[in-house]
Amino acid sequence: MYNKYEQDKLVSLLQKKQEIKNIHGIDMLVKNIPDVDIDGDLDPRVKEKLKDNAKNMKDMSNIEPPKSTGDIPVEFIRSIMGSLNFDISRGIDATDKIIQGRNGNIPLRVYTSNKNESMPAIVFIHGGAFFGGSTKTVENACKYLAQKIEGVVVSVDYRLCPEYRFPQGLHDCFDTVKWLYENSKELNVNCNNIGVSGDSSGGNYSTVCSMMDRDLGTKMIKFQALLYPGLNLSEDKIEDYEFDIKLYNIKNNYELIEDAVMGIKKFPPLSLLYVNNPEEISNPYVSPLISSSLKHMPQTLIITAEYDYLTLEAEAYARKLIRDKVPTKLIRYNGIDHAFIDKIGIYPQAQDCIDEIAKEFKIAIR
Known part of the structure; x- marks a missing residue:
């Protein structure tokens, strides 16, 4: 319990x-495990969770890699996404709303602190590898974020693949930003103080929304917070990025940590689920x-999380942003793995992460 x-x-x-610390050529704020002094190892809370997961996944170890969309157990994988978490917020109202986007209705969950x-x-975009997750998964994180920014968080229930492939889910997210900007008075929102945030594939959608906003010249988004984002679906050689497990600091529990890092590679290939054809993987709005x-x-x-497959590409993205003169801050949480925001109220890193987003957002809009 919480x-x-x-x-x-x-x-x-x-x-x-x-x-x-300067790690892999970039200065970052490193958050060490709070209650134990260990290096190159798991936070004890994460270690316990990973051991439980390993037991539950034994039955899936012999599943053959899928060769077509029909071979992928999408509904089963969706059913095991998310994690137990708790509502740690105070004084937040939540309402459901449906808006009209270019592809039809978009359900939203709106959290407001009713401060002024x-x-x-902030428009928050949940993760789930583009084919899973929901606004329910991140509800408690969004409620706490609304409290900390003393404002409004709009959580998007975007269309999921493979039923709706690129760019339909992305369009739902961008259309939500546009709706918020154009209807800000309805929510008592200042249209000049809007940000986007998302975790994993939601981090991808968040930064691509920022790209679209830039490319279209709409200038609606003032801040982006990307939580362990998936930024590279391409197999193309990319300057300043190459995955290598040797770049991870692993001194104990090697097999357990390696399984955690490589877990994302066990997901169904998104070339079969997300895009309409393999060539789209090399579209910057996808990667x-x-x-x-x-x-x-x-x-x-x-x-980023220290033991996450996506950490190296997120670091490469940060280096690229900095080279292009974009004000960028990178925070790494040591000892933890992917999707930790789902454990708010259990992992202290999740609460601290929301605190950091709120702090940086307030700096960006002041």
Whole structure:
């Protein structure tokens, strides 16, 4: 169960044990494991969770890699996504809304702190490899984010693949940003103080929405917070990025950590699920890491987990943003793995992550 005193204590320790380090050629804020002094190993909470997951996944170890969409157990994988978490927010109202996008109705979940008549707002885009996840998965994280920004968070229930392939889910997300901007008074939102954020594939959608906003000249998005984002679906050779497990600091529990890092590679290939044809994988709106220019993107916060397959590409993206003169901050949480925001109220890193997003968002819009 959620213990507020214990979680707040651990979050305080996270802040006390953070340090600036240059890793892989980039300065980042590193958040060490709060309550134990270990290096190159898992946070004890994560270790326990991974061991449980390993037991539950044994039955899937002999499944053959899919060769077509019909071979992929999409509904089963969707059913096991997400994790137990808790509502740690106070004073947040939640309402459901349906808006009209270019592809039809878009269901939204709107969280508001009702602080004033001109609140800031963030459009939050859930993860799930483009084919899973939901607004329900990230509800407690969104409620806490609305509290911390003293504003509004709009969570998008976008269309999922393979039923709806690229760019339909992306269009739902961008159309939501546009709707929020054009109807800001309805939610008591200041249209000049809008950001986007998302985790994993939601991080991909968030930064691609920022790209579209830049490319269209609509200038709606002032800030992006990308949580362990998936930025490269391409097999193309990319400057400054190459995956190598040797680049991870692993000193103990090697097999358990390696399984955690490589877990995403066990997901169905998105070339079969997300895009209409393999050539689209090399579209920068699918794989933003291959974009030729990131100039004029909004102020950026990138959050990574130490033991996550996507960490190296997120770091490469940060380096690219910095080279293109985009104000960028990178935070790494040591000892944890992918999708940790789903464990808010259990992992102190999830609460601290929301605190950091709110802090950087307020800096960006002041």
